[in-house]
Amino acid sequence: MKKVITGDHAVAIGAKLCRVEVVPAFPITPQTLIIEHIADFVSDGDLDAKFLTMESEHSVMSAAAGASAAGARVFTATSSQGLAFMHEMLYATAPLRLPVVMANASRTLGGPPGIWCEYNDSMGARDSGWLQLYVEDNQEALDMVIQSFRIAEDKRVLLPVMPCLDGFVLTHTVEPVDIPEQEEVDSFLLPYEPDIILDPKRPAMIGTFMPSEYIMELRRQTAGAFESAKEVIRQINSEFAQKFGRDYGGLIDTYMMEDAHTALITMGTVTSTSREVVDELRRKGEKVGLIKLRFFRPFPSNELKKAVSHISALGVFDRSISYHGGGPVYNEVRSALYGMTMPVINHLAGIGGRDVTKEQIMKMFELTQKAGKGEKVNDISWHNTRGETN
Amino acid sequence: MITIKELSDDNLFTAGHTACPGCGVAMSIRNAIRVLGKDTVVYVPASCAVVFGTTFPYGAWKVPFFHTAFENTGACLSGMQAAFEKKGKKVTVVGFAGDGGTYDIGLQSMSGAAERNDDVLYICLDNEAYMNTGIQRSGGTPFGAWTTTTPVGNVVQGNRRFKKNLGDIVAAHEIPYYATLSIGQPLDFIRKVEKAKNMRGFRFLHMFTPCIPGWKMDPAKTVEVTKRAVQSGMWTLYEIENGDKRITYKPGKMKSVKDYLMMQGRFRHMSEEDIKKLQMWVCKKWNLHYKEKGAPDVCEILPPVEHHAVTEEHREMHGP
Numbered sequence: 001m002k003k004v005i006t007g008d009h010a011v012a013i014g015a016k017l018c019r020v021e022v023v024p025a026f027p028i029t030p031q032t033l034i035i036e037h038i039a040d041f042v043s044d045g046d047l048d049a050k051f052l053t054m055e056s057e058h059s060v061m062s063a064a065a066g067a068s069a070a071g072a073r074v075f076t077a078t079s080s081q082g083l084a085f086m087h088e089m090l091y092a093t094a095p096l097r098l099p100v101v102m103a104n105a106s107r108t109l110g111g112p113p114g115i116w117c118e119y120n121d122s123m124g125a126r127d128s129g130w131l132q133l134y135v136e137d138n139q140e141a142l143d144m145v146i147q148s149f150r151i152a153e154d155k156r157v158l159l160p161v162m163p164c165l166d167g168f169v170l171t172h173t174v175e176p177v178d179i180p181e182q183e184e185v186d187s188f189l190l191p192y193e194p195d196i197i198l199d200p201k202r203p204a205m206i207g208t209f210m211p212s213e214y215i216m217e218l219r220r221q222t223a224g225a226f227e228s229a230k231e232v233i234r235q236i237n238s239e240f241a242q243k244f245g246r247d248y249g250g251l252i253d254t255y256m257m258e259d260a261h262t263a264l265i266t267m268g269t270v271t272s273t274s275r276e277v278v279d280e281l282r283r284k285g286e287k288v289g290l291i292k293l294r295f296f297r298p299f300p301s302n303e304l305k306k307a308v309s310h311i312s313a314l315g316v317f318d319r320s321i322s323y324h325g326g327g328p329v330y331n332e333v334r335s336a337l338y339g340m341t342m343p344v345i346n347h348l349a350g351i352g353g354r355d356v357t358k359e360q361i362m363k364m365f366e367l368t369q370k371a372g373k374g375e376k377v378n379d380i381s382w383h384n385t386r387g388e389t390n
Numbered sequence: 391m392i393t394i395k396e397l398s399d400d401n402l403f404t405a406g407h408t409a410c411p412g413c414g415v416a417m418s419i420r421n422a423i424r425v426l427g428k429d430t431v432v433y434v435p436a437s438c439a440v441v442f443g444t445t446f447p448y449g450a451w452k453v454p455f456f457h458t459a460f461e462n463t464g465a466c467l468s469g470m471q472a473a474f475e476k477k478g479k480k481v482t483v484v485g486f487a488g489d490g491g492t493y494d495i496g497l498q499s500m501s502g503a504a505e506r507n508d509d510v511l512y513i514c515l516d517n518e519a520y521m522n523t524g525i526q527r528s529g530g531t532p533f534g535a536w537t538t539t540t541p542v543g544n545v546v547q548g549n550r551r552f553k554k555n556l557g558d559i560v561a562a563h564e565i566p567y568y569a570t571l572s573i574g575q576p577l578d579f580i581r582k583v584e585k586a587k588n589m590r591g592f593r594f595l596h597m598f599t600p601c602i603p604g605w606k607m608d609p610a611k612t613v614e615v616t617k618r619a620v621q622s623g624m625w626t627l628y629e630i631e632n633g634d635k636r637i638t639y640k641p642g643k644m645k646s647v648k649d650y651l652m653m654q655g656r657f658r659h660m661s662e663e664d665i666k667k668l669q670m671w672v673c674k675k676w677n678l679h680y681k682e683k684g685a686p687d688v689c690e691i692l693p694p695v696e697h698h699a700v701t702e703e704h705r706e707m708h709g710p
């Protein structure tokens with residue numbers, strides 16, 4: 001069934017279709033609509049879940065951890081300051097292998113305060129042990145909530161997953177979304193049946209104090225689960241595509257890359273605009289391509305290497321700054337491509353929710369092409385920002 | 391009511407943990423879990439009890455145990471309880487949090503669970519300081535006490551604030567049950583744990599738990615110290631059930647606070663003037679609590695309590 005709905009609504013419906021059992025919640029713009037929709041589902045009897053009105057995000061993730069350890073399928077959503085406030089608990093959930101799914105509505109993390117799209121909230125959590133993915137439209141937002149539970153609960157992974165959707169651009173914008181049937185989702189996502197939970201019949205201690213003699217092995221196991229997650233993500237993507245007819249490509253998605261000379265890496269909604277730019281440039285005969293980075297954790301180094309093996313220059317879009325010069329995506333990409341000789345340059349844009357227009361993306365391609373031809377351009381450029389771009 | 395004799399000992403919190411000999415926290419946990427029994431799931435926030443009871447690969451708990459952080463006991467209990475309820479499992483969800491994890495950093499999370507009246511049992515093990523990090527002051531530290539962050543200096547000696555009135559804060563949430571306990575009064579202790587176990591909604595047990603190094607005391611005197619605390623009025627035993635407050639144990643005759651203080655190195659530096667201040671605070675508390683004046687030989691040598699309502703000293707004690 002197709003419905004014209006906001007991204008937040010799509011996420012909430014996704015959670016409902018997954019038959020989530022416990023939803024601890026706390027409001028923050030632009031995520032609030034998600035928990036409001038879920039509250040409606042529960043109050044109307046459309047979703048049989050425990051909806052907990054917590055008193056802070058720290059408590060949201062604490063309750064989520066407790067409920068997950070007790071064996072429930074747990075969903076919640078947050079954004080920005082809320083994600084920062086629960087930061088400590090992100091680190092608790094992952095190594096305890098609690099497969100919580102939490103949507104993050106990407107929003108600038110102040111100060112100064114602001115409510116529009118930026119990735120500096122989730123990027124700060126990139127080493128917390130959560131899988132992270134960024135969606136492009138409301139359909140993908142819904143679909144990825146469903147896939148997230150499959151990935152999170154897969155015994156080869158057992159890690160929490162954070163699907164991120166662009167604040168306002170998706171959260172508050174309506175688009176037609178194809179809503180899967182409950183029976184279809186039920187056959188795709190079976191009930192959560194963990195091996196070790198808090199159960200007086202089989203007592204276990206979860207979260208014990210860890211001396212140095214053991215903690216490295218635990219980290220190594222978690223890192224191993226991130227490696228396994230790559231294959232799991234690919235498999236689940238294919239399975240989903242077969243069942244629902246929508247193939248997202250797995251860890252990355254590529255567009256016009258086969259014969260491209262220059263490419264841009266994007267995330268989130270900027271990808272849609274960039275696809276149009278690629279079409280326009282292609283009409284002019286320019287060999288440009290696009291890579292949509294879907295998963296930031298685990299980071300798809302091998303896929304990227306393969307995708308860019310034949311091109312002569314690469315631009316990397318970043319929606320946040322890491323204060324080492326460029327953005328965090330740039331840093332990761334360069335590290336993944338270490339040893340390759342082509343120029344890789346960074347394009348900072350859309351920070352704090354500033355619009356990213358076609359003109360800016362044109363400029364990104366133009367600078368990247370220049371770099372590819374050996375012309376001198378700076379490694380990092382700030383687009384549509386007061387002062388020089390490059 | 392179960393008697394001490396009938397009390398099962400399934401060893402649910404086993405020997406072999408590494409608490410200091412005489413630890414009031416360990417004694418309280420052990421006795422509480424005997425009453426709570428097997429169908430219990432426990433959360434312990436960061437505190438001594440996590441270290442002495444769960445250092446991997448050893449573990450003292452034979453009931454399910456969970457730990458994640460320091461300030462979130464209330465919220466973790468709520469989440470666990472929600473999951474059990476959803477799954478139709480009947481278990482007692484219990485938190486064992488320290489005073490730091492309750493009076494201070496965990497107050498918000500506790501308050502959230504209390505206000506929602508979530509069906510959990512919150513136990514505060516009050517050893518009157520952050521012991522796990524090496525004895526720092528908390529909101530539960532009494533007036534005059536030495537801690538490493540309220541040192542005995544040339545200018546300032548010990549903690550300058552009086553112990554926070556947590557009982558009233560918790561009770562203000564209008565929860566089904568709040569009670570204070572002490573291992574020095576085992577019958578009262580068992581009765582309250584059992585009662586709390588069998589009630590529904592948010593229940594709070596506030597346990598007075600001496601700490602050997604933190605209080606600088608003789609490990610053989612744990613029980614005696616708790617008894618003297620009650621005899622002096624520094625700790626009072628009562629319960630508030632659905633809004634009705636009831637004193638569950640009243641010492642025969644009020645003893646001077648000095649008797650209590652002198653058993654513990656953390657108070658030994660206190661000046662006569664500071665002891666007087668603390669005694670005044672206790673006399674006032676006694677008065678409010680037992681609805682009678684404290685012992686004349688203890689309280690009447692002090693200026694009458696009423697006079698202090700407006701003095702500078704009162705302000706220093708209780709704020710403006």
Ligand SMILES: Cc1ncc(C[n+]2csc(CCOP(=O)(O)OP(=O)(O)O)c2C)c(N)n1
Pocket residue numbers: 415436437438439459460461487488489490491492515517518519520521522523528
């Ligand atoms: C957010 C956070 N801040 C600080 C700490 C360090 N810390 C661990 S236990 C503890 C003190 C615990 O005191 P209390 O709750 O009174 O328990 P006790 O050890 O005295 O039984 C502190 C400060 C921490 N683990 N987490």
Ligand code: SF4
Pocket residue numbers: 408409410412413414415416438442517521522600601602603604
């Ligand atoms: S330091 Fe105090 S609270 Fe901690 S184990 Fe020792 S006696 Fe118990």
Ligand SMILES: [Mg+2]
Pocket residue numbers: 488489490515516517518519520521
């Ligand atoms: Mg303490």
